[in-house]
Amino acid sequence: MSQADFMALIQTVVQGLLTGGLYALIGTGLSLIFGVMKVINFAHGDFLALGMFITLALFKAFHLDPYLSLLVAAPVGFALGYLIQRLLLARLGERLHEASMLATLGLGLIVSNSLLLTFGAQPQNINVAYATKTVELGGVQVSIPLLVAGLGTLVAIVGLNALLYRTELGRAIRATAQNPLGAELQGVKTSNIQAIVFGLGVAFAAIAGVLLMPLLYAYPTVGENYTTKAFIVTVLGGLGNLPGAVVGGLVLGVIESLGAFYISNNYRDAYGLVAFLLVLLLRPEGLFGRTVKRV
Template sequence: MNPDLQAFLQTLVQGLLTGGIYALVGIGLSLIFGVMRVINFAHGDFLALGMFLTLFLFKTLHLDPYLSLLVALPLGFALGYFIQRFVLSRLGDRLAESSMLATLGLGLIVSNMLLLGFGAQPQTINVPYANNTFTLGGIQVSVALLVAGIGTLAAIVGLNLLLYRTELGRAIRATAQNPLGAELQGVNTRTIQAIVFGLGVAFAAVAGVLLLPLLYAYPTVGETFTLKAFVVTVLGGLGNLPGAIVGGLFLGGIESMGSYYISNNYRDAYGLVAFLLVLLLRPEGLFGKTVKRV
């Protein structure tokens, strides 16, 4: 294989696998916005919570990080359900205006609790497969990154089955499209919103579990991923789940290509430049719809 082509494919594959994790984070944020019209500014902090939960289970029980998914998924859902049911729902008609401050406050609480419990020093886990790679068609693939990509794909397929193959999914879609109409059909929209927020937090926690073998965990790591989730969501169109998937892959690809062909020092900047260009050329996002005001 031509060395230049091999290098291009190697960079592209790595970028797409990383972008898959970005998509997983962005889907949770997009799902919450699509149903509740709330931007969860604590989203990345819930990802950090998933990372530190995995770290805690690994150090105390020697539990493999991927087995921590069995704990992080239900706990993330329960936490999100509780927050929506007993915190955000109490904002009432002021939800859209107050949610930013409320979720920012929640993020500060989570990050400071992690700082108090684990300290400020970056931490990681040592597992045999963390640095392992294998070669496929001349392209080296990280085992941990591939597992994260497979986990992301499984989560996306599971969410799609939930939304389009179950009565709960039908209720979620109805609530997203027309909350009043859904209530008239007997849907308890308050419960649906709590379930959706729980799903969003669970997706963030799962992303944290999948990222820990690849990254260091520190209490403020969520700030970076809140920004990435927001970029992914806007790129794909606010509330558009397929758009969030494409936006995540796009962001991962842009960052990887820019790091290889330009400089790794500005990795995060490449995604932000692409984000600004999309806002300038297509403010509604790649897959969003323009709403005309009469």
């Protein structure tokens, strides 16, 4: 392999890791919700689209830098997720696991169609000076928005890890995920914990939307593709496994990047689906999941 080919490989892998970091952020929110509530949020990508359009609206109205929109999008996402769990999902009671699929699919349709009515179907983007600029790191050219997105993902995931393992709230979340009845007996209000967790999951999706906005065009159905990616990431890492979701996102990003570079960019999304199917065939519990034996 020549030096030029080697540098091209390194460039491709770095871009894949940074893109995979965003996938990890999206998948972490979905995995957190499943780990605590055993619910797959099929509206996850639509909440990402909501984050993108919040960023777009603030930029058009106040010329607010996209990344400063995090100060608005993240709290809005958390509040929305909290209210959805309290007002809708909590009312499903014992039917939650079966009915949540239809409920979240309906939520996704409501969000995407609301965005369509408000902003129209035309793809829109944000023109900022750094959108097309790159920085050289060790001989590798990296897009500034992609680098910022990767760093933002790192901060968000480290912050979530600190919340889960260094606070009383985090202990309550982990207890609710492991044994809801036992947590209730210890005085934990699991209904409130579930609402907080759903709010955190939606907030992570909204944060991902903000970080993606300088890189992509926003349109009402943009979230559909990212719901699929979040599901792939979650399955790759093992349902409900947060470290696995991070690794799954990085793996998906690298696979897509290598496939696009060495085969064809036209089938970029297909490479992740192939990896997804292979994992389902060879290790259905995911790369870091555990096999449960029934007796």
